[in-house]
Amino acid sequence: MNGRRLLHLLLMLLLLHRGSYGVEVLEFQKDGEANMETVAEYGGRLDRSWKLQSLTLCARFQIFHMHGRGTFFQLWDRPDNLTSQLRGELWLDRVRSVIAHRWKFQQIKEKFRAYRWYHLCFTYNHMSSGYKIYIDGDLNYKTTYEVDRPVYGDTIRLGQGEQLEHSFSGALSQVNVWDHPLSADTIAEMATCKIDLKGNYISWDAGWTLFNVTSYTVSLKQFCHWTAKTTYFWFPETSRELATYVCEALGSHLPLPTTMDEVHSWYNISSATWPDEPSLCRDNFWASIDDMKEEGYWVTHYDQSPVAVNTWKDNEPNGIFFENCAQIEPTGLADIDCVTNKRCSVCKFSQIAFFSLLGICESELQNVHFKVSQDYMGHLLFRGYGEYQIHKEGEEWVWFNVKTTQTVARLDPQSPLGMPMGRRTWHLETSVCGQMSGTRTLCLTSCPDQSYTCDDATCIPLDSRCDRKYDCQDNSDETNCQLVKKPNDYRKDLVPRVSHKNNNKSLPVALNITIKSINIDTTRMMMFVSYSLKMTWYDYRLMFLNLKLDDNLNVLSFEEMMSLWTPLVGFMNTKSSKLSVMDKETVLYLRRLQSHTHTDNSAPGEVTLYSGEENPLIISRVYFTDYICDFNLVLYPFDQQHCDMHLRIHSASKEYITIDETSTSAKYISSGLLLEYQVSQLTVHFDKSSKFSDVKVRIPLKRRVGYALTDIYIPSLVLLLISYLSLFFRQHIFEVRIMTTLTALLVMATLFSQVSSSLPKTSYFKMVDVWLLFCIVMSFLIIIFHVIIDLSIKDVTNPWSHPPSKVTKVIPLSDPGAFSPTPTLNTSIITKIYNFPTKGYVSMAQYGIFSILVLFNLMYWSYIFG
Ligand SMILES: *[C@@H]1O[C@H](CO)[C@@H](O)[C@H](O)[C@H]1NC(C)=O
Numbered sequence: 001m002n003g004r005r006l007l008h009l010l011l012m013l014l015l016l017h018r019g020s021y022g023v024e025v026l027e028f029q030k031d032g033e034a035n036m037e038t039v040a041e042y043g044g045r046l047d048r049s050w051k052l053q054s055l056t057l058c059a060r061f062q063i064f065h066m067h068g069r070g071t072f073f074q075l076w077d078r079p080d081n082l083t084s085q086l087r088g089e090l091w092l093d094r095v096r097s098v099i100a101h102r103w104k105f106q107q108i109k110e111k112f113r114a115y116r117w118y119h120l121c122f123t124y125n126h127m128s129s130g131y132k133i134y135i136d137g138d139l140n141y142k143t144t145y146e147v148d149r150p151v152y153g154d155t156i157r158l159g160q161g162e163q164l165e166h167s168f169s170g171a172l173s174q175v176n177v178w179d180h181p182l183s184a185d186t187i188a189e190m191a192t193c194k195i196d197l198k199g200n201y202i203s204w205d206a207g208w209t210l211f212n213v214t215s216y217t218v219s220l221k222q223f224c225h226w227t228a229k230t231t232y233f234w235f236p237e238t239s240r241e242l243a244t245y246v247c248e249a250l251g252s253h254l255p256l257p258t259t260m261d262e263v264h265s266w267y268n269i270s271s272a273t274w275p276d277e278p279s280l281c282r283d284n285f286w287a288s289i290d291d292m293k294e295e296g297y298w299v300t301h302y303d304q305s306p307v308a309v310n311t312w313k314d315n316e317p318n319g320i321f322f323e324n325c326a327q328i329e330p331t332g333l334a335d336i337d338c339v340t341n342k343r344c345s346v347c348k349f350s351q352i353a354f355f356s357l358l359g360i361c362e363s364e365l366q367n368v369h370f371k372v373s374q375d376y377m378g379h380l381l382f383r384g385y386g387e388y389q390i391h392k393e394g395e396e397w398v399w400f401n402v403k404t405t406q407t408v409a410r411l412d413p414q415s416p417l418g419m420p421m422g423r424r425t426w427h428l429e430t431s432v433c434g435q436m437s438g439t440r441t442l443c444l445t446s447c448p449d450q451s452y453t454c455d456d457a458t459c460i461p462l463d464s465r466c467d468r469k470y471d472c473q474d475n476s477d478e479t480n481c482q483l484v485k486k487p488n489d490y491r492k493d494l495v496p497r498v499s500h501k502n503n504n505k506s507l508p509v510a511l512n513i514t515i516k517s518i519n520i521d522t523t524r525m526m527m528f529v530s531y532s533l534k535m536t537w538y539d540y541r542l543m544f545l546n547l548k549l550d551d552n553l554n555v556l557s558f559e560e561m562m563s564l565w566t567p568l569v570g571f572m573n574t575k576s577s578k579l580s581v582m583d584k585e586t587v588l589y590l591r592r593l594q595s596h597t598h599t600d601n602s603a604p605g606e607v608t609l610y611s612g613e614e615n616p617l618i619i620s621r622v623y624f625t626d627y628i629c630d631f632n633l634v635l636y637p638f639d640q641q642h643c644d645m646h647l648r649i650h651s652a653s654k655e656y657i658t659i660d661e662t663s664t665s666a667k668y669i670s671s672g673l674l675l676e677y678q679v680s681q682l683t684v685h686f687d688k689s690s691k692f693s694d695v696k697v698r699i700p701l702k703r704r705v706g707y708a709l710t711d712i713y714i715p716s717l718v719l720l721l722i723s724y725l726s727l728f729f730r731q732h733i734f735e736v737r738i739m740t741t742l743t744a745l746l747v748m749a750t751l752f753s754q755v756s757s758s759l760p761k762t763s764y765f766k767m768v769d770v771w772l773l774f775c776i777v778m779s780f781l782i783i784i785f786h787v788i789i790d791l792s793i794k795d796v797t798n799p800w801s802h803p804p805s806k807v808t809k810v811i812p813l814s815d816p817g818a819f820s821p822t823p824t825l826n827t828s829i830i831t832k833i834y835n836f837p838t839k840g841y842v843s844m845a846q847y848g849i850f851s852i853l854v855l856f857n858l859m860y861w862s863y864i865f866g
Pocket residue numbers: 080081
């Protein structure tokens with residue numbers, strides 16, 4: 001018991017000791033040469049009968065170079081001839097684990113860079129078939145897939161696959177295998193250097209037999225606080241122009257010491273680096289500031305931000321506007337003339353600068369990526385992760401294939417500043433992107449992801465490209481802002497299909513109609529509409545470049561627009577069947593719905609591609625169109641109408657183009673109250689009866705009766721009442737009665753013709769006609785009654801002559817002794833004579849007319865509102 005305890009304690013101490021004193025790191029192919037002989041073989045014992053169902057494989061690694069792929073781990077079983085029982089393979093943008101001969105690629109979220117430590121774990125859980133990949137402790141990917149076979153073997157090696165291209169060039173450490181899936185927390189703790197867990201199946205500590213592999217130890221913490229050595233690149237005797245370019249192009253800046261200590265340390269660094277060359281880079285370097293724009297206002301040249309310099313030498317700056325640049329001297333800064341001087345420039349790097357060569361159509365990243373180093377002063381060497389290299393041959397920059405020892409291209413000698421960084425013209429010597437010879441623009445850039453490289457190799461955010469304002473100092477970000485990439489066999493006259501796969505389905509086009517104003521001419525039965533018509537469709541043949549989220553930045557030029565297929569819409573119910581037009585007022589733009597699918601590796605720049613299958617084209621134009629309406633005016637002015645805008649896709653028949661019914665919409669955005677009508681909710685109807693795709697936008701119109709009431713109904717009713725009231729006038733003033741009614745009749749007739757002229761001439765009666773005719777007929781009736789009444793008076797008084805004059809005589813009877821001896825009698829007789837027969841007619845007329853009026857109104861209004 002005690003002995004075992006002691007052993008345990010000793011073991012623990014040993015572990016602790018190892019942990020604090022370091023973890024072994026193995027370095028494979030440090031020079032980057034592919035080599036079949038660099039290998040580390042497992043020193044521990046392997047039990048073939050130990051079959052793993054679930055497992056975890058973890059490793060910490062650094063990549064130096066990338067041949068075809070980096071096979072860093074391989075477990076195989078010799079007796080059963082199973083070479084890929086467990087494997088770990090690396091690329092720059094993906095990883096692959098092989099579990100019992102099941103191969104599974106996985107794309108990683110962030111591309112690997114050389115000379116950086118990464119922690120990678122694959123876990124497989126056979127219970128849930130769950131497969132997970134962790135990079136630096138973060139779950140990068142998970143999926144489920146069946147392996148179904150156990151993993152076992154008797155041989156393990158690091159650093160080699162079957163072929164030369166599969167060998168690993170880099171550093172490895174902490175390669176462990178467990179017979180169970182580790183939890184995410186444990187993996188995160190390992191990745192963040194909190195624990196150094198050893199595998200129970202394969203342990204890093206079991207020891208490795210090394211063949212042409214070097215090893216060293218580092219402390220565990222160092223993996224997570226890895227700082228690359230600060231490096232300096234020196235360029236002697238550079239003009240100020242070259243100095244500002246070269247450091248920016250390498251992803252750094254010219255120095256700007258802010259304290260005297262920094263000035264001294266620059267001097268110390270230079271004298272330490274160049275002890276023997278006092279003349280070149282020992283003393284004076286360019287500083288990153290100048291005051292060219294405004295005297296005495298010192299700004300950094302790269303972002304023009306002002307700096308307060310307190311490290312000037314005594315009596316400096318003293319060159320006023322003759323000396324606008326600054327150099328670092330051993331005792332402080334001094335201003336010097338920018339143009340005539342050549343000084344040393346130095347760029348400081350806190351990590352290794354990485355470059356990409358864009359525009360070479362390479363899909364494998366190791367052939368795109370380069371790391372830059374300086375082997376001697378003033379010189380740069382771009383060493384590819386893969387087979388390429390860019391270096392200077394004499395005075396010429398060449399792009400060179402190390403593997404085939406062929407020169408791929410030479411930099412144009414006229415290139416600005418004679419340097420390859422940035423967008424430059426190259427003369428091809430072998431085929432690149434299918435181009436055999438001639439010149440090709442390529443871009444050598446150190447810009448990080450999501451940025452765009454200006455011609456001078458400085459970086460701007462990717463979204464700032466082609467945003468219609470300059471962001472690059474050389475204004476190169478607003479050139480080549482092409483939006484559409486057409487295939488060579490693109491034909492403008494062919495209707496796009498839905499997709500490559502779905503070749504049989506017709507293309508849906510969505511219409512969006514936004515009506516700005518409506519004006520209706522009821523007499524001519526026309527509707528004048530001003531509206532914007534938008535059509536949305538997808539063209540799978542196209543690729544879009546650099547789409548922005550703001551649609552306004554994705555507007556195609558007129559020429560580009562005219563070179564594409566666009567749908568044609570006919571406006572059917574117009575006088576001459578007009579068509580939609582493509583002119584300078586038409587706008588065609590693209591909408592970014594999906595994020596970019598991939599980047600264009602043939603473009604000399606960071607160009608993101610968006611698929612035309614997922615990002616629509618939208619064409620928009622404002623139209624003013626006269627539509628013909630078909631109104632039914634029977635109920636006028638209490639009618640409800642609708643007028644249709646009948647649109648038809650004219651480009652091709654239904655088999656080729658249909659209307660996307662779910663996305664088609666119409667709306668009216670102005671006030672719903674027109675002069676005569678009230679517009680309610682628009683509806684869209686799809687007509688499937690014809691050979692073409694048709695859509696009708698129905699504009700429901702409810703007539704506003706206010707006008708008709710005030711101008712027709714109330715005046716005519718008043719006139720009718722006046723006519724009617726004339727029945728209550730005294731009977732003997734025939735002229736007055738007849739005149740009143742006649743006048744009312746005339747006015748009503750005028751009203752009638754006026755109303756008729758403001759409406760279309762229909763063969764049927766409109767409600768307003770019925771009303772006015774009724775009024776006229778009633779007035780006419782009243783006149784007839786007046787005549788009858790008048791006649792009846794004349795008939796009764798026939799035996800006497802001029803009865804009305806007698807009546808006039810009756811009145812002064814109150815004055816006794818004036819006229820005839822029997823006035824009282826006379827009067828009563830006359831009254832009797834007058835009243836008796838007429839009273840009947842009068843009240844008949846009064847009641848009769850009144851009841852006709854009431855009856856008619858009841859019927860009329862109940863017909864309208866009933
Ligand atoms: C193992 O496989 C290789 C190729 O698949 C074959 O050439 C070799 O003969 C096999 N060896 C045994 C022992 O089966």
